[in-house]
Amino acid sequence: MASTTRRDQVTTYRGQTVVRGSSRRSRLDAQREWVLFILFMLPNMVLFGLFTFWPMVENVRLSTQRWDMISPVRLDVGLDNYRYLIDDETFHRVLRNTAYFTVAAVGFSLLIGLIVALLLNQPLKFRNGARAVVFAPTLLSGAAIGIVWSYIFDPRYGLMAQVLGWVSVSSPDWLNRPEWAMPAIIIVYVWKNMGFAAVIFLAGLQAIPRDLYDAAKVDGANVWWRFRSVTLPMLSPISFFLLVTSILNTFQAFDIIRVMTQGGPVDSTNTLIYYVYDQGFTYINAGRSAAAALVLFVLMMVITLVQLRFAEQRVHYG
Amino acid sequence: MGRLSQEHQRRLNLAAGYLAMALIVLVVGLPVWWMISGSLKTSREIYTFPPDWIPRNPRWSNFRDAWQSAPFDRFYLNSIITTVAGSALEVTNATLGAYALAFLRFPFKNVVFAILLAALMIPGQVTILPNYVFFGSTVYDLIGQSWVNTYQAIILPGASVAFGTFLMRQSFLGLPREVLDAAKVDGAGHLRTLWDVVLPMARPVIVTFGLISVVAKWNDYLWPLVITQTENMRTLTVGISSFYDLEGNTQWGVVMAATVFVIFPLLVVFVFVQRFIIEGLTSGATKG
Numbered sequence: 001m002a003s004t005t006r007r008d009q010v011t012t013y014r015g016q017t018v019v020r021g022s023s024r025r026s027r028l029d030a031q032r033e034w035v036l037f038i039l040f041m042l043p044n045m046v047l048f049g050l051f052t053f054w055p056m057v058e059n060v061r062l063s064t065q066r067w068d069m070i071s072p073v074r075l076d077v078g079l080d081n082y083r084y085l086i087d088d089e090t091f092h093r094v095l096r097n098t099a100y101f102t103v104a105a106v107g108f109s110l111l112i113g114l115i116v117a118l119l120l121n122q123p124l125k126f127r128n129g130a131r132a133v134v135f136a137p138t139l140l141s142g143a144a145i146g147i148v149w150s151y152i153f154d155p156r157y158g159l160m161a162q163v164l165g166w167v168s169v170s171s172p173d174w175l176n177r178p179e180w181a182m183p184a185i186i187i188v189y190v191w192k193n194m195g196f197a198a199v200i201f202l203a204g205l206q207a208i209p210r211d212l213y214d215a216a217k218v219d220g221a222n223v224w225w226r227f228r229s230v231t232l233p234m235l236s237p238i239s240f241f242l243l244v245t246s247i248l249n250t251f252q253a254f255d256i257i258r259v260m261t262q263g264g265p266v267d268s269t270n271t272l273i274y275y276v277y278d279q280g281f282t283y284i285n286a287g288r289s290a291a292a293a294l295v296l297f298v299l300m301m302v303i304t305l306v307q308l309r310f311a312e313q314r315v316h317y318g
Numbered sequence: 319m320g321r322l323s324q325e326h327q328r329r330l331n332l333a334a335g336y337l338a339m340a341l342i343v344l345v346v347g348l349p350v351w352w353m354i355s356g357s358l359k360t361s362r363e364i365y366t367f368p369p370d371w372i373p374r375n376p377r378w379s380n381f382r383d384a385w386q387s388a389p390f391d392r393f394y395l396n397s398i399i400t401t402v403a404g405s406a407l408e409v410t411n412a413t414l415g416a417y418a419l420a421f422l423r424f425p426f427k428n429v430v431f432a433i434l435l436a437a438l439m440i441p442g443q444v445t446i447l448p449n450y451v452f453f454g455s456t457v458y459d460l461i462g463q464s465w466v467n468t469y470q471a472i473i474l475p476g477a478s479v480a481f482g483t484f485l486m487r488q489s490f491l492g493l494p495r496e497v498l499d500a501a502k503v504d505g506a507g508h509l510r511t512l513w514d515v516v517l518p519m520a521r522p523v524i525v526t527f528g529l530i531s532v533v534a535k536w537n538d539y540l541w542p543l544v545i546t547q548t549e550n551m552r553t554l555t556v557g558i559s560s561f562y563d564l565e566g567n568t569q570w571g572v573v574m575a576a577t578v579f580v581i582f583p584l585l586v587v588f589v590f591v592q593r594f595i596i597e598g599l600t601s602g603a604t605k606g
Contacts, residue, residue, distance in 0.1 A: 033423045036508055040418035041430060044411040047478035048437045055448035056440055062448060069451065116342055122335050132592045133343045136350075139588055139595070141537040143555040144580040147562045148353040151570050157365055159352045165368065191349065196599075203600035252443045255539040259559050273443055273540075280447045281544055289447050297444045304439050 056297075062290035069286050081291035090267055091275065091292070098251070098271045100182060101189075105253070106246045108190045110239070113197025118231075120198070121205045131202065135195040142192065146259030149188045150175060153260075178268035181261050185269050188256050193249070197242055204238035205231070244307040248300055272296045353581070356574035357381070364570045380575040387565070387572065390579055392550050393557035400472045400542070400553055401535040407473070408531045409524065412482030417512050419483070420490040421498075438480040446544050449475050453545065467547045475541065476534075482527045485598075489523040490516060526598030529591055536584060554580045 063082070066075040085091045116134055120127045137145065152159040153174040161171035174184040208231065216226045254273050257263060263270035263278060270278070276296060280289030351371075356364065358376040363369075384390070415434075419427065453465040465471045493516065501515045517524070542553045552560065558580050565573050588595075 030423050033508075034425070037418045037422040037424040040414040040422070043407075044415050044478050044483070045430075045433065047411070047474065048433065048480075050452070051449055051475040051478065052437050052440050052442075052445060055445035055452065058448035058451065059445065062451070069454070119335065119338050119342070124332070124335050124339055127339065130339050130343050131596070132588075134346050135592065135596060136585070136588055137346065139533050139537075139584055141539070141555050141558075141580050141584070143537075143539050143559045144577040145349075147558065147573060147577050148349055148356075150562075151356060151574065152349055152352055154570070157367055157369065157570075159348065159369070162368055191346070195346070199596055200600060248441070252441055254443065255537075255555070255559075258539070258543070259562065276443075277446070277540065277544070280450075286447060286451070293444050293447060297440070300441065300444075301439060 059290045059293055059297075062286050063294050065287050065290075067286040068284050069280075070284075077287065081287040084288060085291055085295070090270070093267050094270050094272055094275045094292075097182065097267070097269065101186060101253070101269075101271055102247055102250045104186045105189045105193075105250045106243065108186070109194045109197050109246055110242060112190065112194045113242075114201050114235075114239075116194065116198040117201035117205055120202055131199065135199050137192045138196045140192070142253075142255030143259050145192055146188065146256040149184075149191075149256075150260050153184050175261055176265055178265050181265060181269045185257055185260060188260070189250070189253060192256070193246070197246065200238060200242055201235065204235050208234045240307070240310060244303060247303055251296060251300055272299075350581075350585075353574050353577055356570055357578050359571045359574075361569070361571060377571065380571045381578070384561075384572045384575040384579070388557060388561045388576070389549060390554075390557065390576070393552055393554045394579075396469075396472075396551060396557075397536060397554040399469055401532055403469070404473045404476050404535045405528060405531040407477035408479045408482060409528050411477065412479045412486050412527060413512075413517070413524065415479070415483040416486035416490050417508075417516060419487045421511075422508065434480045434483060437478070438484075442475060443540060445475070446541060449541075450544055466545060467551050469551075471545045472542050472551075472553070476538065479531075482531065485527055486520065486523055489520055493519050522594070523598070526594050529595050530598065533584065533595075 064076060064078055066077045066080070067073075120131055120134075124130075153171075155161055155171045155173045158171070160174070164171050172180045174180045212230045212234070213226055216230050221229060252273055253271070254277065257269050257271065257274050258277075261269040263274045272292065273296060276289050276293045279285050279292060355371065355373055357380055358373040358378070359370070359380075360373075360375070360377045363373055363377075418424070419430070424430070450466070453468075453471040455464075458464045497515060497519065498511065501511045506514065537555060538553070539555045539559075543556045543559070546552050546556060549557070549560075558576055561576055562573055
């Protein structure tokens with residue numbers, strides 16, 4: 001990045017400082033700025049080093065060890081923890097659960113979010129109020145919300161049983177049946193996070209120039225065709241952004257699962273992040289937890305890199 | 319006749335729009351109402367089917383019972399301490415870092431940029447175990463006592479910030495050049511410029527990021543769950559979940575009253591600040 005500084009005598013270009021003229025004062029000034037820069041950045045950098053970068057290195061080391069986090073001896077076991085994961089039925093289940101949860105939670109959040117955004121983009125009164133209501137659950141504690149929904153899913157006295165009763169369907173025992181627990185978690189997750197997608201989509205819709213629609217109208221395009229040929233393409237960059245951030249967020253969804261099902265029943269809601277926690281802090285098996293954490297990290301990294309790739313293309317394209 | 323039916327169609331669409339909007343607000347709001355009405359129900363009312371939508375005799379004592387059956391005053395205190403300290407550190411780090419990136423000369427700025435970007439890609443959830451080991455064994459080896467179950471351990475891993483630094487740098491760069499130059503002409507140093515010129519002008523973005531940070535810290539769950547061990551160190555989110563583990567689903571009225579403790583402060587704050595948060599988030603998404 002090239003930036004011109006205050007007196008135009010010193011220029012930083014690609015990280016190198018070029019001093020034009022040899023005013024000693026300006027060099028002194030520059031050095032003073034370097035010191036100030038370091039001082040301003042230092043706390044942040046030290047914290048990142050201690051609690052973000054170093055732990056990543058440490059995590060790799062832990063993943064090659066067998067350790068109960070108490071004994072002074074850490075046993076080096078090479079790749080045994082990874083072999084364990086490859087063979088472990090539970091871990092396979094965890095990966096399938098993670099895929100199921102991610103696809104469903106992201107898909108429904110984005111789809112419903114888009115529909116809500118399209119609606120709130122109409123000239124309706126109170127739509128800002130509605131936007132606030134829809135967005136509110138995003139900001140509420142997942143732990144507390146999970147408890148509220150556990151009550152809602154109570155098969156006999158819950159709100160869900162009541163609503164299903166209106167259409168004469170009897171409520172399943174949501175949180176205690178392996179086939180219903182994950183749908184229940186997904187419902188809660190979508191309820192809580194759909195508002196984020198809606199708000200971002202809405203901002204995207206409002207940024208679409210009106211004359212594009214007018215032009216399409218002149219061409220005789222009907223509502224559906226205008227949606228297909230103007231709205232969707234204009235929304236695609238923001239949809240992509242939402243898709244990626246939503247996927248990354250679902251990978252980190254922990255509090256709802258911990259509170260509502262603790263990964264159960266019979267591992268039916270055990271996802272990667274929950275497995276990492278469970279292996280580490282329930283089974284006190286640092287090595288396996290670290291190995292699973294690395295799998296989680298690599299997955300997220302791949303998705304982030306794909307996004308960066310596409311974002312770059314978008315810049316060229318736009 | 320054509321015009322009339324067009325007008326008719328327009329009204330029909332409008333009515334459908336309002337209906338759909340009301341439905342969405344209802345679906346989103348109903349669980350929150352269920353929590354509030356549940357918190358005011360007696361056990362008898364809880365176990366009535368079909369349920370009452372509005373409790374007939376609001377049982378306010380659920381709140382007293384909840385408050386007394388776990389140290390919620392302590393949970394509140396812990397949440398306030400860790401949220402305020404954590405967010406203050408985050409906002410300070412973001413502001414200083416953004417100022418440095420935007421206005422200060424430094425030969426290795428690119429490297430700093432790359433480090434921040436890399437940090438952005440490592441989510442805190444992936445590093446809980448090694449961080450736990452750090453506060454347990456490493457700190458113990460260094461100073462002879464473990465920091466597990468302390469405030470500093472809850473706060474420190476969340477005190478560094480990459481997203482906020484980028485967000486603020488972007489907004490600092492958009493500040494009017496003339497005002498900054500005028501400060502320089504007046505002989506203001508960088509600290510003065512930051513404090514007297516940049517901070518007042520950039521207040522909206524600082525408030526927005528501060529709010530996002532406060533919400534995240536208040537709701538944080540996994541790390542406080544792992545790093546706290548005794549009841550008196552638990553934050554509200556961890557405290558409520560262990561309270562629920564104990565009470566189970568027998569005392570829904572009292573449990574709902576307890577969840578109100580956690581959610582109510584944020585709901586109240588949200589009513590006043592939702593516009594800042596939504597605008598902050600959407601501007602980040604649409605411009606980025």
